[in-house]
Amino acid sequence: MGQRPCDVEAFDALFEAHRAPVHAYLRGRTNHSDQALDLVQETFMRVWRSLDTVRSIPRDEQRYYILVIARRVLNDVRRIERRRGSVQSPMSDPALEVAKVEPLGSLVETATVIDEAISKLPEDMRTALSMSVLGGMESAEIGKVLGRPASTVRYLIYEARRRIAEEVKA
Amino acid sequence: MSEAPNIDRLLAEWSTAASMTPLQASAVRQAVLRSKPEELSYEWWRKLFSGSQATMLEMRPIVHRAKWTWPDAGFGRVVGEA
Numbered sequence: 001m002g003q004r005p006c007d008v009e010a011f012d013a014l015f016e017a018h019r020a021p022v023h024a025y026l027r028g029r030t031n032h033s034d035q036a037l038d039l040v041q042e043t044f045m046r047v048w049r050s051l052d053t054v055r056s057i058p059r060d061e062q063r064y065y066i067l068v069i070a071r072r073v074l075n076d077v078r079r080i081e082r083r084r085g086s087v088q089s090p091m092s093d094p095a096l097e098v099a100k101v102e103p104l105g106s107l108v109e110t111a112t113v114i115d116e117a118i119s120k121l122p123e124d125m126r127t128a129l130s131m132s133v134l135g136g137m138e139s140a141e142i143g144k145v146l147g148r149p150a151s152t153v154r155y156l157i158y159e160a161r162r163r164i165a166e167e168v169k170a
Numbered sequence: 171m172s173e174a175p176n177i178d179r180l181l182a183e184w185s186t187a188a189s190m191t192p193l194q195a196s197a198v199r200q201a202v203l204r205s206k207p208e209e210l211s212y213e214w215w216r217k218l219f220s221g222s223q224a225t226m227l228e229m230r231p232i233v234h235r236a237k238w239t240w241p242d243a244g245f246g247r248v249v250g251e252a
Contacts, residue, residue, distance in 0.1 A: 008203065015199055023190045037194060044202045111187035114180050133185050161177050168175040 010055055011048055018066050019044070024135030025070055025145065028127030031119050039077065043070040067145045117167035121160050124148075128156040 022043055026036040046069050047054055057065050118126055124146065131142045132153075139150040139157070146153065190198070 011203070012199070015195075015202075019190065019195060019198070027188060033188065037190065037198065040190070041198045041201050044198065048202050111184045114184035115188070118184070130188075133181050134189055161181075164180070165175050165177050168177075168180065 007051055011044075011051060014047060014051075014054060014062065014066070015044060018063050021063060021131060021135035021137055021141075022066060022070050024131045024133075024137070025067055025127060026074065027134060028130030029074055029123060031123075031126060035077075039070065039073050042073045042077075046073065063141075064144060113168060114164065117164040118160075120167065121163060125156045125160045125163075128153050129160040132157050 019040065023036060023040050026039045026043070027033065030036050030039065043066065047066055054062060054065060118129065121129065128142055128146065128148075131137045131145070132139070135142075139153040142148075143150045143153045148156075
């Protein structure tokens with residue numbers, strides 16, 4: 001596909017407007033930061049390839065369209081993983097061990113504790129929380145993506161926070 | 171009795187650590203605009219980091235991707251020496 005300057009500009013605008021929600025969705029679904037980044041890339045790769053279609057969609061609907069693409073990307077990957085029967089965890093790569101001991105202070109310590117608590121949440125609860133906290137999305141928006149009423153999303157987020165508080169206190 | 175944790179603060183800190191960093195976002199964007207993963211040369215990834223103030227934590231997912239693309243390139247070793 002040849003790159004026209006106006007295409008790149010349009011893509012940049014879409015990427016900037018929607019990368020955080022897409023990342024938050026995939027982070028919640030996968031519970032894995034590296035895999036989420038890979039899937040964000042694959043999602044926007046598909047957006048780039050169907051840029052004209054995405055641009056033809058009303059602006060306020062574009063986010064949902066892109067999140068549907070993200071869901072399809074995730075489903076495709078899960079289907080492949082199921083077929084293979086196992087998933088290689090990038091965390092087990094010894095060449096990356098050095099990254100785990102990088103001293104970044106108490107921020108990482110706190111994040112690790114919270115990360116562990118979040119990873120124990122059921123997938124829908126974790127995704128709703130991630131989309132709210134990382135993606136900055138409202139309950140109604142999240143509900144539209146997850147196919148749940150806003151009130152259910154609010155409950156999921158409330159319950160996620162309660163469980164994290166319990167976990168941290170323990 | 172233990173003090174109730176400040177969940178808003180904890181989640182804000184988690185969000186800071188878990189969000190996509192500007193470097194990661196830039197890498198994802200550039201990779202997409204290249205569109206063909208096979209065109210992302212080892213040299214391209216190396217240049218991306220040269221002169222950057224990226225931490226290992228930021229580089230990790232990108233290193234991971236590079237290692238999958240060029241398993242024999244010794245990318246992890248090069249970054250480790252940077």
